[in-house]
Amino acid sequence: MQEVSQHNTKEDCWIVVDGKVYDVTSYLDEHPGGDDVVLAATAKDGTDDFEDAGHSKSAKELLQDFCIGELDTSSPIIPELEIFEKETRNYSQKVLELTKPYWAVPVAIVGISVVVGFLYLRKK
Incomplete structure (x- = not known):
């Protein structure tokens, strides 16, 4: 083919x-x-x-x-795929590891918003 x-x-x-x-x-x-x-x-x-x-x-x-x-059908149309072993780690643990480095930005945004809101209300 x-x-x-x-x-x-x-x-x-x-x-x-x-x-x-x-x-x-x-x-x-x-x-x-x-x-x-x-x-x-x-x-x-x-x-x-x-x-x-x-x-x-x-x-x-x-x-x-x-x-x-x-048509020569002796050769496979789709080459054989190499199968790799899957990691046995828990899915939730993988998600936690991915989210750990990114917690600081949302916390900083919320903190700044609270401070700005507090200062704005204090001026009124």
Whole structure:
């Protein structure tokens, strides 16, 4: 699929339908739905897009003329992910550690507000 995804331009367009690879570059200008529809189906399995469009039997036969091979399904599409061990620390302890360094600013703002409010009321 990686090789197929590299052919995704108007000058070089391959699509995948039902596990087969088709070079439809020469057909793009003739496609009744326009070349944008076909280009949107590149770099992925376009089977659903092809079927959802409701292509006729003759369109499916015409597609066979552009077949250049079958998709190699032996290699995984998604590479295997490396799994790391999660830390066993308690979630609430993590939150407390994150909030500790930031307590001074709100306390200072509240303190200044109280002092300013007290001085304002005292002048009246």
